[in-house]
Amino acid sequence: MDLIEKYLIKAISPGNVVHLFKFSSPEASNAIKLHQKCVEFFMKCLKETISIYAVESLGETFLASMVLKSLHANFTDTNTYY
Template sequence: MVHKQVLKSVSPVWAEMIDSQMKESIEIEDFSSKIVCFAVKLLYGVLINLSMENMLSLYLFAQKYHIQILLDFIEEQLIKEISPANVVHLFKFSSPDASNIPKLHQKCINYFMKCLKETIPIYAVESLGETFLASMVLKSLNSNFTDTNV
């Protein structure tokens, strides 16, 4: 059970559904009850520990229902979680062709650059393709050159 006013205040999609249909309940079929429960808890200020998979699903849920407060919160959490083990997955998830999360996408690119400079191995980096990897190497070389005092 969630207060209608809370739903209306955080989501224009839900506000329209509530106002136009005058229903006592909203059915959400595209997401598991677990994801919906996580969203409601976060909306009520309850902090929960989420796995990467749950954060990604919750982001898609918030994106579908235009819940900006959750989008911002999850994006910040995902940025904090970037690592050599998941940067490729987050890069693909945040790309313009997927979820289109520009800030997270840029942070992933920055992380690639850092790993290149520090020769840190990245899991599944080959899945990004030769063109992307070549552009990262070129950017890394250019930034190394411009960073030095010659």
């Protein structure tokens, strides 16, 4: 399984990340490394505003959590309060 995960991690793209994410989920094949790399790829795409094929199929809850994580990761406290 490690060889397959390494191969698929190198192949992650905006066109296949949704399929790889679903394939690697704990409910499907439990490919933990691949699953984590897919999440990291989603975050990268959010930051760089890269479109992801079939992302809507992941559901609103997952997508909302990715957006919140992305916003949290970009937040820096400048000690400026309004």
